[in-house]
């Protein structure tokens with residue numbers, strides 16, 4: 001007779017009961033105040049030390065109540081707080097099944113099927129790029145930040161392999177003021193001094209100013225520094241803007257600098273009908289971060305770092321050690337263990353989630369998703385452009401719309417007061433973000449469950465919550 005598995009049955013039931021309702025689900029299971037604050041009793045339940053195991057049934061009941069009240073539903077189209085929203089059913093199923101074998105993809109022997117699947121999805125992503133796929137490669141990482149850290153590391157290795165390790169104290173990295181904080185953090189991990197990471201200025205649309213980059217490069221070189229890495233963002237964290245990558249490449253000129261494109265948010269455009277805009281940008285880059293959890297409907301979080309030159313990933317091979325795990329260090333790339341070009345050793349089978357999504361939707365289904373997101377973005381943009389209570393902060397280049405409430409008094413206080421009203425009931429959750437020209441609301445339209453009705457509901461809700469609306 002099989003073992004009793006009450007926790008698994010309960011967990012799967014919990015999921016199955018809720019996912020079908022996601023299209024109409026609120027962001028919070030209670031009001032904003034109730035959902036975000038645990039009562040003293042709830043905190044005691046969470047942190048008390050169980051000398052003996054708890055009563056299993058009671059534990060499940062208590063946890064159900066806690067999760068229903070305090071888990072913020074990032075699957076809901078009304079969840080607008082972060083740079084992801086929504087997960088496709090196939091991708092969630094793939095994620096569950098991916099952890100089920102409780103194994104890693106480090107070697108082909110331990111992961112014959114997972115290795116083929118990860119390679120298949122990586123190759124599929126590479127085929128969207130204007131690079132020579134036969135020469136390029138990629139690796140799946142746990143998050144966009146990790147892909148960015150890895151890009152800085154590959155660039156650092158290229159520089160120190162070329163110039164020797166003594167150059168390390170003189171290395172200088174460049175990114176924009178609107179880029180994600182994982183870029184400077186990655187530089188710090190690589191030993192680049194913080195005052196040698198140049199965060200160059202942006203235009204009113206949060207796009208890197210190539211003239212500011214040219215000036216920063218000149219300043220660095222005047223100080224005797226060696227530029228080794230430039231990051232261009234495709235889809236900035238707040239405005240969703242595209243840095244002018246062709247101009248950035250022209251400014252870099254003949255310098256031996258690694259140009260990374262952080263497309264964590266914007267690379268999604270490579271799958272839409274408007275893909276040429278994105279392909280043109282990537283054509284200048286040495287590497288690309290692409291997050292499947294930001295907009296494509298994979299669960300948080302699943303990212304790729306793609307590199308134009310496959311050999312760049314060889315620096316991830318263990319220099320020594322690793323013999324306990326890898327049996328064939330000389331295998332050709334197509335048969336090599338994926339752990340040899342992975343950022344970490346025990347990487348789980350995350351790829352199944354993206355593989356299942358890709359197979360279930362097909363390229364046409366994914367294209368339709370991206371085009372739908374763009375159409376909803378423009379619908380919302382038009383609503384906000386016509387509003388008496390809000391002004392658009394920038395023209396949306398991708399799948400976010402940024403706007404600020406207008407009215408008398410301190411703009412930041414007005415924005416904060418409006419946000420409190422917007423989020424109070426718990427139905428919607430939307431964030432305020434810093435941007436050139438002050439803090440802005442950022443709405444995003446990539447949730448696969450999002451419809452025109454949701455867009456209109458959000459616009460109506462924002463109008464009703466503006467303090468001037470009473």
Ligand SMILES: Cc1ncc(COP(=O)(O)O)c(C=O)c1O
Pocket residue numbers: 083142143144145146148179180182233235236237238262263264265291301303
């Ligand atoms: C442009 C950009 N790059 C990288 C990241 C980091 O991604 P992750 O949250 O997956 O670490 C973000 C996160 O919002 C981002 O906006």
